[in-house]
Amino acid sequence: MALLALRDVTKRYPGVTALDAVDLEVEAGTVHALVGENGAGKSTLLKILAGAERADAGTIALDGTVLRLTSPRDGLRCGITVIYQEFALVPSLGADANIFLGMEPMRRGLLDGEAARRDAARALGELGAAFDPSTPVSRLSTAECQLVELARALVRDARVIALDEPTAALSTRETAHLFVQMRRMAERGLAVIFVSHRLEEVRAVSSTVTVLRDGRRVWTGPTAQVDEPALIRHMVGRDVEYERLAAQGGRGAGAGGTSDVVALEVRGLARRPRFADVSFTIRRGEIVGLAGLVGAGRTELARCLAGADRWDAGEVLLGGRPFRPRTPGDAIARGLAYVPEDRKTQGLILGLLVRENATLPSLRRFTRFGTLRLRAERDAAAAQIAAVELAPGTLERPAGTLSGGNQQKVVLAKWLLADADVLVVDEPTRGVDVGAKIEIHRQLRALADRGKAVLVISSELPEVLALADRILVMRAGRLSATFAAAEATPELVLAAALPEGHAA
Numbered sequence: 001m002a003l004l005a006l007r008d009v010t011k012r013y014p015g016v017t018a019l020d021a022v023d024l025e026v027e028a029g030t031v032h033a034l035v036g037e038n039g040a041g042k043s044t045l046l047k048i049l050a051g052a053e054r055a056d057a058g059t060i061a062l063d064g065t066v067l068r069l070t071s072p073r074d075g076l077r078c079g080i081t082v083i084y085q086e087f088a089l090v091p092s093l094g095a096d097a098n099i100f101l102g103m104e105p106m107r108r109g110l111l112d113g114e115a116a117r118r119d120a121a122r123a124l125g126e127l128g129a130a131f132d133p134s135t136p137v138s139r140l141s142t143a144e145c146q147l148v149e150l151a152r153a154l155v156r157d158a159r160v161i162a163l164d165e166p167t168a169a170l171s172t173r174e175t176a177h178l179f180v181q182m183r184r185m186a187e188r189g190l191a192v193i194f195v196s197h198r199l200e201e202v203r204a205v206s207s208t209v210t211v212l213r214d215g216r217r218v219w220t221g222p223t224a225q226v227d228e229p230a231l232i233r234h235m236v237g238r239d240v241e242y243e244r245l246a247a248q249g250g251r252g253a254g255a256g257g258t259s260d261v262v263a264l265e266v267r268g269l270a271r272r273p274r275f276a277d278v279s280f281t282i283r284r285g286e287i288v289g290l291a292g293l294v295g296a297g298r299t300e301l302a303r304c305l306a307g308a309d310r311w312d313a314g315e316v317l318l319g320g321r322p323f324r325p326r327t328p329g330d331a332i333a334r335g336l337a338y339v340p341e342d343r344k345t346q347g348l349i350l351g352l353l354v355r356e357n358a359t360l361p362s363l364r365r366f367t368r369f370g371t372l373r374l375r376a377e378r379d380a381a382a383a384q385i386a387a388v389e390l391a392p393g394t395l396e397r398p399a400g401t402l403s404g405g406n407q408q409k410v411v412l413a414k415w416l417l418a419d420a421d422v423l424v425v426d427e428p429t430r431g432v433d434v435g436a437k438i439e440i441h442r443q444l445r446a447l448a449d450r451g452k453a454v455l456v457i458s459s460e461l462p463e464v465l466a467l468a469d470r471i472l473v474m475r476a477g478r479l480s481a482t483f484a485a486a487e488a489t490p491e492l493v494l495a496a497a498l499p500e501g502h503a504a
Contacts, residue, residue, distance in 0.1 A: 289468030350400030405436030
């Protein structure tokens, strides 16, 4: 008998069936992967499993007992913990306080802080954590916050732990450490559900995989018996080729190659202690990839170029003219747009409609005498939404109701409409399924073919290798190598990114 069994679980929202009679069985002592395109129903299933959403039909049973989950508290009480991408932690509290939040140990009617610290230290120690349990969560890295969430599940005697895209912001080493902990939890008899778009990770850590497509379960089987192309076919219902999109031959922006016109030049830029002495150029019609490990200074560099942060030394030329934006608005006005890595909090206003998000930086084009010309705004937004292959019906929906991949397309549509000359894109496909990823890659290449200059920051080497005409590598805040697309290999790029003295 499976430890966790879902039968005919169905969930409908107005105009859409998110889950359609889904069955799922997860055995104790296993890591069970759950994959599918954005919008396939994975997040909805996890919310129902956690008690955050209620199914319209179907049952959830744990060890043969049918559960009634009406709130997250019910899920926790039954031994089910779901760890989302956005951690449910209180930043100002220590790791120990977060671990025991809501179930604090008491002694004679008073909080027993010493017991909380001791037991938190024990749970974190079992997970290989090396930080002080009293450290405020705001000072912990993403990987360390993940360990706090896992420790909280362990002290609550969780029997089922579901992790939603847990590796999205982790380095290669941090991911490997997380996988070790997942396997250890499975060895202790827990059922671990692993949701990820990274199919190579699914194959590395799971024993069983279930594929959802359009709210339905379309395949379940042993991971060892399915290769990556077959998984992708199950996910999208067709063959998908992960093609190389770097410009091939030809000179002249807009002709499938780069021009000789420098769009962006960075000279000796520094924002200590994050990065220093960074110099590079991007030509019109060129995609430059910026690779490196998490913490190498890539995002900090992008934020300076976008006007979100100030740099300490060096200079930047945009279109041959000095460029030192004081705000993101200054950068946008000069023709440089920034797509941040966190689309939910920095790239979109989730409560606004897709149309309103798409036209936000370009509203002056649609106003006359202080009045918004709604028809002109709607027509322009519709054209760009179609260009990024979003359905017309999404135009008047709140951006927060879209899947992660579709939200990223809205961000791209926004900057397509703004017609920026230079686009800086940080982790363009984080948390995006393989089908949407390839569509986003094609949009970025189309921008370059129109003569735009594109800087792509990505932690995924296959993405950088597929997209970039040139690849820059950052290590410990400095540029460590530059490669032409034709000569770059995963081994060379990784060797340049790793700290000196570490072999790839």
